[in-house]
Amino acid sequence: MKKILFIMKKIAFIMIVIGSFALVACGSKDEGNNTPGDTTNSNETGNEDNNEKNVDQETDNSKDSSEDIREEIEGYTFVYNNVPIPLNQKAAPILQDLGKEQSYFEAPSCAFQGLDKIYYYNGFELSTYPNQGVDYISAIDLMDDSVSTEEGVYIGSSLEDVIDAYGEGYTEENGMYTYILGETKLNFLIENNEVTAITYLAIVEGLE
Amino acid sequence: MMKKILINVLAIGLAILVLLFFQELFMPKYMSSIHEGNLVEEYYDEEKKHDVIFIGDCEVFSNISPVTLWEHYGITSYIRGSAQQLIWQSYYLLEETLKYEKPEVVVFNVLAMKYDEPQKEAYNRLTLDGMKLSLTKLKAVRASMMEDESMISYIFPLLRYHSRWNELSLEDFKYLFDKDKISHNGYLMRIDTKPVDVIPKGRRLANYQFGDNSYHYLELMTKLCKENGIELILIKSPSVYPYWYEEWDEQMVQYAKEHELTYINFLKLADEIGIDYGKDTYDGGLHLNLSGAEKFSLYIGQILSEDFGLKDRREDDEYKKIWEEKISFYYAMKEDQERELKEYGYLKSYGAMVQNIENQ
Numbered sequence: 001m002k003k004i005l006f007i008m009k010k011i012a013f014i015m016i017v018i019g020s021f022a023l024v025a026c027g028s029k030d031e032g033n034n035t036p037g038d039t040t041n042s043n044e045t046g047n048e049d050n051n052e053k054n055v056d057q058e059t060d061n062s063k064d065s066s067e068d069i070r071e072e073i074e075g076y077t078f079v080y081n082n083v084p085i086p087l088n089q090k091a092a093p094i095l096q097d098l099g100k101e102q103s104y105f106e107a108p109s110c111a112f113q114g115l116d117k118i119y120y121y122n123g124f125e126l127s128t129y130p131n132q133g134v135d136y137i138s139a140i141d142l143m144d145d146s147v148s149t150e151e152g153v154y155i156g157s158s159l160e161d162v163i164d165a166y167g168e169g170y171t172e173e174n175g176m177y178t179y180i181l182g183e184t185k186l187n188f189l190i191e192n193n194e195v196t197a198i199t200y201l202a203i204v205e206g207l208e
Numbered sequence: 209m210m211k212k213i214l215i216n217v218l219a220i221g222l223a224i225l226v227l228l229f230f231q232e233l234f235m236p237k238y239m240s241s242i243h244e245g246n247l248v249e250e251y252y253d254e255e256k257k258h259d260v261i262f263i264g265d266c267e268v269f270s271n272i273s274p275v276t277l278w279e280h281y282g283i284t285s286y287i288r289g290s291a292q293q294l295i296w297q298s299y300y301l302l303e304e305t306l307k308y309e310k311p312e313v314v315v316f317n318v319l320a321m322k323y324d325e326p327q328k329e330a331y332n333r334l335t336l337d338g339m340k341l342s343l344t345k346l347k348a349v350r351a352s353m354m355e356d357e358s359m360i361s362y363i364f365p366l367l368r369y370h371s372r373w374n375e376l377s378l379e380d381f382k383y384l385f386d387k388d389k390i391s392h393n394g395y396l397m398r399i400d401t402k403p404v405d406v407i408p409k410g411r412r413l414a415n416y417q418f419g420d421n422s423y424h425y426l427e428l429m430t431k432l433c434k435e436n437g438i439e440l441i442l443i444k445s446p447s448v449y450p451y452w453y454e455e456w457d458e459q460m461v462q463y464a465k466e467h468e469l470t471y472i473n474f475l476k477l478a479d480e481i482g483i484d485y486g487k488d489t490y491d492g493g494l495h496l497n498l499s500g501a502e503k504f505s506l507y508i509g510q511i512l513s514e515d516f517g518l519k520d521r522r523e524d525d526e527y528k529k530i531w532e533e534k535i536s537f538y539y540a541m542k543e544d545q546e547r548e549l550k551e552y553g554y555l556k557s558y559g560a561m562v563q564n565i566e567n568q
Contacts, residue, residue, distance in 0.1 A: 006215065010219035103405070105405065105406040105407075107492070108494065118408050120406070125408075141411060173414045173415055174414045174415050187414075205328070205354075
């Protein structure tokens, strides 16, 4: 009996030591939801909302004004028909304000439930990504000169127009001029001194 | 003195057993969803007699049916695929596989070349947690880790998953010691259909050049195959999204030419394969469904059989016995999926989502 108690005390002591080590080693991971196992339950709940594509289900978001959101976060914002579209914001209220898209594409990820979505509008495409069951704006691609950035640059503008509008604080690689503001990027592809592509991008880990 | 040592050893042994028990309990089981999480692990229970090993991401494990390759060509194959498998993970999985068997051919899907850096812990876990602990696994982990990840959490996953204590479900207990098989030699079956509607065009890029890290591991893979007398075939699977740029394709054509390898872009051969993107995909063109996978497998099987001289083993009794069981399981699952589709309108138990009628 004594020996059994002695063994059990030893086991308990070893487990307390290892358990303490585990708690120290894990640190901030406890707050995160990065592993498949952690996200399964929350995504399964969120999927039903996503599948419905029913913006009314995100009741909190539908009450928010997109303009209010724009003021809170520093970053590039595209505006279409007086609807501000800031990056990295919840997509639902913005999509509601934009109205029905011309067409739509969705791309499930390799494993995770939750979809990357692309909404096609007149002159631009809007992409979203899922995060814990909620869609956020990840990118806006301007497709033709019927739309322009807030600063007046459009497909067909000159490099000079871009620099006049956004300044010299860019990085350039193979003709792609990139400006960064907050957690957003604004890319201008310049070919033969002319803007041929404009993309707003949210800076998010794991997002292409 | 001896007694004390024995007691200490026993105590430590029991403590380790208890911790291992909790580790197994807290690890995600991937049985009711995200079945991809079990793909890497399932290989170890296999009879290791494969003439072809496929490696890569979901464009291999969703698009190729080893049972079809067996039934029509007698080709034995296994898919060592996983979700968003990165090229360095492919390399190390191949390195590990070669410790168990030596195939005639390795087929690698080159979409992963677009990722030059580690992407996301969640995808790392799907590939790496299933690997048996070995030096190769440690190298794979080191190559894959995000900044905030730690090697120790891959050696002792309890350090990562202990936070699941309040999310444990019946599934965690039911599959604690054993799990049901979910793949067919690494192929994840889906019989449902969602036709291609819109195919997004790729965004213009500043730089189409694949990264140095990607090329480094492609070189290692090429060298490993050559050293082992294995034919390496590079492919681009016929999935229409993510977008495969012409500039990327040219790089692979060039690489294959320089290294005397075969590279086949099956996207360009979709018509010849007979793929109907209105019927042969379960998610709008990203992955083929069973119908599409079988068509693709028939096509690639002919190439493997005729151009690479792979043996038809259908008359070999030893292989026949192994594959008879696999064929039964394959068609039983097909039947079960047909039943679920009829009953629920979607593949409830197979990782599918409720179809959004508005988007069909």
